[in-house]
Amino acid sequence: MEIEVFLGKIKAEFNEDYDIGDLGLDDNIKKMDWWSSMHALVIIALIDTEYDVMLEPSQMKSANTVRELFTVVNNIKV
Amino acid sequence: MALMEIKNWKISGIATAVPSNIVENSGYNSLSAIEKKLLVKTTGIERKHVAEKTQTTSDFCEVAANKLLDKLSWNREDVDLVVFVSQSPDYYLPATAIILQNKLNLSSNCLAFDVGLGCSGYVYGLSIVASMISAGHLKKALLLVGDVSSSTVSSSDKSTYPLFGDAGTATAIEFSENSSGQFNMMSDGAGYETIIIRDGGIRNKVSKESFDLKKIGDGISRCALDLELDGLEVYNFSVTKVPPLIKVLLEKTNTIPEDYNYFVMHQANRLMNETIRKKLKFTEEQSPYSLKNYGNTSSASIPLTICSELSGKIETENQKVLLSGFGVGLSWGAVTLNLDKITCLPIIEV
Numbered sequence: 001m002e003i004e005v006f007l008g009k010i011k012a013e014f015n016e017d018y019d020i021g022d023l024g025l026d027d028n029i030k031k032m033d034w035w036s037s038m039h040a041l042v043i044i045a046l047i048d049t050e051y052d053v054m055l056e057p058s059q060m061k062s063a064n065t066v067r068e069l070f071t072v073v074n075n076i077k078v
Numbered sequence: 079m080a081l082m083e084i085k086n087w088k089i090s091g092i093a094t095a096v097p098s099n100i101v102e103n104s105g106y107n108s109l110s111a112i113e114k115k116l117l118v119k120t121t122g123i124e125r126k127h128v129a130e131k132t133q134t135t136s137d138f139c140e141v142a143a144n145k146l147l148d149k150l151s152w153n154r155e156d157v158d159l160v161v162f163v164s165q166s167p168d169y170y171l172p173a174t175a176i177i178l179q180n181k182l183n184l185s186s187n188c189l190a191f192d193v194g195l196g197c198s199g200y201v202y203g204l205s206i207v208a209s210m211i212s213a214g215h216l217k218k219a220l221l222l223v224g225d226v227s228s229s230t231v232s233s234s235d236k237s238t239y240p241l242f243g244d245a246g247t248a249t250a251i252e253f254s255e256n257s258s259g260q261f262n263m264m265s266d267g268a269g270y271e272t273i274i275i276r277d278g279g280i281r282n283k284v285s286k287e288s289f290d291l292k293k294i295g296d297g298i299s300r301c302a303l304d305l306e307l308d309g310l311e312v313y314n315f316s317v318t319k320v321p322p323l324i325k326v327l328l329e330k331t332n333t334i335p336e337d338y339n340y341f342v343m344h345q346a347n348r349l350m351n352e353t354i355r356k357k358l359k360f361t362e363e364q365s366p367y368s369l370k371n372y373g374n375t376s377s378a379s380i381p382l383t384i385c386s387e388l389s390g391k392i393e394t395e396n397q398k399v400l401l402s403g404f405g406v407g408l409s410w411g412a413v414t415l416n417l418d419k420i421t422c423l424p425i426i427e428v
Binding site for chain 2: 017018019028037038039040041042043045048049054056057059060075
């Protein structure tokens with residue numbers, strides 16, 4: 001599981017509908033002007049579908065960057 | 079796990095009534111343009127039918143029941159049982175089912191009582207009515223299920239307001255040898271705060287403070303008498319708890335998804351329901367949705383979806399269906415049964 005692929009999947013999911021700009025691994029996604037609580041749901045569903053990992057709501061709430069999300073998912077996968 | 083087969087009952091007809099007033103989510107100003115797009119993508123909800131202030135759940139159930147009784151040509155004296163399942167009853171007391179017994183001109187020999195459940199309520203209601211019918215002493219029953227959730231959500235809460243529509247349904251159930259349904263149902267009160275209205279019961283009686291509108295976050299303001307919903311917790315609960323319960327039911331009934339014509343889920347939100355569908359390997363064609371035009375109608379969503387999406391099919395052919403409700407409580411359940419050329423009325427607007 002590669003972090004750049006992970007980032008690419010998240011960007012692709014949102015870029016389908018609108019331009020989220022140049023999202024980086026260490027950007028705080030929850031501080032982006034486009035972010036809303038619905039995005040959290042979309043990310044959880046995406047991770048569940050793509051990686052067969054169901055994030056706990058607390059894990060989603062505590063992860064602020066794509067890198068932190070990747071770490072959580074990776075730790076569960078391992 | 080409450081796994082059980084209930085014999086000697088069948089559904090004879092279903093009717094659904096909704097308010098004629100339609101509210102478009104595109105016009106909801108608390109959502110940004112991006113959020114509106116995302117709302118439709120995640121929930122699938124574009125509009126919902128919203129009751130006028132004077133309309134209650136029982137009003138919609140009454141209309142649905144009257145039309146259904148007429149269509150079935152049931153003698154009202156013959157209805158032995160009325161069960162009203164809702165989280166929006168007319169009064170704190172008496173039970174709404176008893177008021178409906180009178181409004182529907184049913185006999186006073188009729189048993190009538192309420193059950194306080196939401197999203198799982200249709201499956202639970204079927205199990206209660208089926209159990210009482212199964213013994214053979216009661217022959218005909220009405221299961222009246224619905225909610226006017228719009229009266230319990232804050233219009234200033236973008237996390238709940240766009241989701242919920244209103245509806246009332248009536249399901250006619252009667253004694254029938256050689257018909258049965260297999261149920262599996264579960265509950266988990268540890269999650270009682272996941273979907274909750276905090277004030278207004280005995281635990282937290284209504285006070286002056288109950289009406290204080292509090293800002294919870296951007297676009298989210300509500301008071302303690304308004305519905306509060308933790309979307310991430312609901313999602314997590316639904317996609318982790320519902321598929322295993324259904325898998326056990328499939329094993330118990332020795333069936334596989336391909337054996338079913340339809341898998342009708344509680345209409346919560348499309349993203350969540352699609353995740354459940356894919357985990358269970360039901361096809362898109364097997365899984366109808368009414369979310370786009372009616373939103374989440376709580377306990378009414380399963381019968382409403384049957385009326386809006388399947389009426390042609392179930393009136394002309396025997397359809398094997400798996401129904402599943404899940405949500406507030408937390409409470410979840412599923413039932414497998416046959417809908418064999420039943421009466422299914424088009425959605426009635428009131």
